[in-house]
Amino acid sequence: MTANALEKARAAAEKAARDLAAIESAEAAKAAQKAAERDAQQRALDAAFLAKWETLDAELQAEGSKSAADAVYEGADPISAVVVFWVARAKRNAVRAHARNAYYRLNGEHPTGTFAFELSHRDMMIADRLEEAISRAASHHAADLSDALDGEWLVPDGA
Numbered sequence: 001m002t003a004n005a006l007e008k009a010r011a012a013a014e015k016a017a018r019d020l021a022a023i024e025s026a027e028a029a030k031a032a033q034k035a036a037e038r039d040a041q042q043r044a045l046d047a048a049f050l051a052k053w054e055t056l057d058a059e060l061q062a063e064g065s066k067s068a069a070d071a072v073y074e075g076a077d078p079i080s081a082v083v084v085f086w087v088a089r090a091k092r093n094a095v096r097a098h099a100r101n102a103y104y105r106l107n108g109e110h111p112t113g114t115f116a117f118e119l120s121h122r123d124m125m126i127a128d129r130l131e132e133a134i135s136r137a138a139s140h141h142a143a144d145l146s147d148a149l150d151g152e153w154l155v156p157d158g159a
Helices: 003-063 068-073 078-107 126-153
Strands: none
Touching: 003 078, 068 078, 068 126, 078 126
């Protein structure tokens, strides 16, 4: 190869290296811009979620608030009440975990232990809870019947 051919090859390689560096720089700038936009979008979503997570939590708490004893008392399926309670509890923990993560993304530090704390683990003990629910519902029914019997078959004190 001649010196002239070597010079041309070097010049072409240097130009290709400059072109490659320019393309890589442009791609890095695009990636940085996309990352900044994604971060801004996430921050906006996190702020919006933090503004409403407590409402979501309260809705889920209300959804799962019917006790198995109330269900039995009303003649409804107590298993459904138990299932709704545990599903709502699991959903509340998911909402709370998302709130803690959103807080961390927004503030760069973990929230205090009292912020959106995870609901403690509880054993389901379904049989025990159903037995307790049936017992409580039976007591309520007996009290209702006793009140009805008293009202119908006892002379009022002031009569």
